[in-house]
Amino acid sequence: MKTLKHISILTLLLLMLGCNASPQPIDYGSDGCSYCKMTIVDKTHAAEIVTKKNKAYKFDATECMVNFMEEFESSEIELYLSNNYSEPGTLIDAKKATFLISKNIPSPMGAFLSAFEKKTDAENVQADKEGDLYSWEELLSHLKE
Template structure:
C-alpha cells in the first residue's frame, strides 16, 4: 500500500510539472520562430503561445503568433504573450495589451506592430511616433481583414 501511495505522489508531481502553463524565457539569438523559422533576436517584439498542456511556441513577432494561431486549435491555447515594448524581454498577456502599429517603429516581420502592458505607455509612444492603437480583439480583426485582402 505504501508503494502505491508513492506512485500516486510521483504521478501527481509529474502532472503538475509537465502541464505547467507558464511562459518560458526566450533565448534571444538562439531560439527560432515557430512560424517563420527566423532566429529570434528582437527583444521588444517577440511573442509566445503556451498551450493548456504547457507546450510553448516562440515567435519573433506578434504577427507571427497571430498567423500561427490561425493554424492551431485555439481552444488548446492557455496564454498569448507578447514582449512589452516599454520593458524589453518582459512577456505580457497579449489579450490585455494595447498594440500600436506605427511605421516609425520597425518590427521583425514588417508589420510595425508593438505591444504595451498599459494603454498610457502606448498613447505616449503613439504621440511621439504616430500610428494607430488596437486592443487584442481589434488587432485580430485587423489581421484577418488584411489576410482576406491578400487571399482574393
C-alpha cells in the same frame, strides 16, 4: 501498501504541477521563430504561445504569432504572450495588452506592430511616433483584413 499509496499520490501531484502552462524564456539569438523560422533577436517584438499541455511556440514578432494561431484550436492555447515594448524581453499577456501599429516603429516582419502592458505607455509612444492603437480582439480583426 501505504508506500504504494504515497507514491501514487506524489506522482499524481507532480503530474498536476507539471502540466501548468507557463511562459518559457526566449533564448535571443538562438531560438527560431515557429512561424517564419527566423532567429529571434529583437527583445521588443518577440512573442510566445503556450498550449494547455505546456508546449511553448516562440516567435520573432507578434504578427508571426497571429499567423501561426491558425494551426490550433483556440481551446488548445493557454497563453498568448507578447514582449512589452516598454520593457524589452518581458513577456506580457497579449489578451490584455494594447497594441500600436506605427510606421515609425519597425518590427521584424514589417507589420510595425508593438505591444504595451499599459495603455498609457502605448498612448505616450503613439503621441511621439503616431499610429493606431488596438486591443487584442481589434488587432486580430485588423490583421485578418
